[in-house]
Structure formats: structure tokens, C-alpha cells
Amino acid sequence: MSAILLVEDSHLVRATLHKFLAREGHDVTDCASGDEATQLLKQGRFDLVVADLWMQGGDGLQFIRQARASGNAVPIIAITGGDPRSPIANSAKAAGEAGADRVLMKPFAKTTLTSLVGELLEGQNRMEGHGIGL
Template sequence: MASILLTDDVAVVRMTVRRFLERGHHTVQECGSAAEAEELLGSRPFDILVTDLWMPGQDGLTLIGWVKAHKPGLPIIAITGGAPRAPQLFSMEEAARVGADHVLMKPVGMQELLSAVATLAPSDTRE
């Protein structure tokens, strides 16, 4: 079981992804912005960050950069429906460029999400 921070500005997406992760027996803390994620990451440890890329205000790309600078080694799964006015491949390439360990396209399937988490979870959190 991994401790996961989930960041997405859309409440229904957070609810769906949280349920998927909880069905995989993971604990989930969710938040609606990159700024809130930074605050939570600074106050307690997590095993994995799952973040949307395109959010109002500070985006997920900036959050990934912050994590790489302040929480090196924290695995990151980026989820995206694609950048505004750009092909979906752009989002995937940008997420990988800034350091996401895995990128999933929305709508995210439960099995693909849980598989990505299983691949990235620290060995002591795997069942």
C-alpha cells in the first residue's frame, strides 16, 4: 500500500482517481491545486504524486519541477487530457521532459493507473 498525493483541479476527476487508488488499497490525500500540493508535500511524506498537468494558476508541469527540486526521488505520475490548443502527444512529451516518471491520458483506466503505481511504489509499500 502506498501513500499517494492526488492533485487535480476537477473534483469529479479527483473522486474517480481516488476511488481507483483506494480499490488498490492505497491511501490517498487529494488537493485541487499545485500550490496546495506543494504545501502538503512540505508537511508530510508521500510515496507517489499523481498530478494533472493543465490546471488554473500554477500548472502541473511547474509542480513536477518543484518536486524534482525539493523532493527528489518522489515518483510522479502525470495524468492529462491534453494541452489546450495542442495535440495530446505534446502533453505527454512535456510531462516526460520535466521529469514525470509515467504519463497517463484521461480518461484514466483503473488497471493502467494501478499498474503505474505498482511499478513506481517503493518496494516496502508493495504487497
């Protein structure tokens, strides 16, 4: 079982993703803001983060930048429906520049998320198995 931190400000989206990831066998901790996620990441060990980019109370880009600046190399999947102030393609570019490992544009299929989570967790386990800590 992998520990996943889910960061999403929309209650409906957060509940849906939480339920889906938990059904896949993951231990999911969720929160509604980047500020809260920053604190949770400092307190606990997570194998993966799924974070919305555009939220109130500390957005996902700020959260990702802070995680990377602190040296945390946990794999991060950024999810976004786009920045309301700019073209949607800018969100993916901004997420990559902030340090996200992958970006999913909303709406996305559950199988796409499952595949990506599996890919990143498998890559992390392979690196830990070779003595490369994350």
C-alpha cells in the same frame, strides 16, 4: 499501504480517482492545484504522486518541476487530457521533460493506472530495500 498524493482540479475526476486508489488499499491525500500540492509535498511523506498537468492555481508541470528542483525523487505519474493550446503529444513530452516518471493520457483504464502505480511503488520499495533512498 502506500501514501499517494493526488492532484487534480476536476472535482469529479479527483473524487473518482481518490475512491479507486483508496479501494486498492492506498492512503490518498488529494488537492485541486499544483500550488497546494507543493505545500503538501513539503509537509508529508508520500510514496507516489498522481498529478494532472493542466490546472488552474499552479499547473502540474510547474508542480513537477518544483518537486524535482527541490530534490524530491518521489515517483510521479502525470495524467493529462492534453494542453488546450497545443497537440496532445506535446503534453507527454513536456511532462517527461519536467521530471514525471510516467504519463497517462485521459481517458485511461483503471487497470492501467493500477498497474502503473504498482510498478512504480514496487520499484521504489526495491530501491529502498537496497539502501538507496528516494
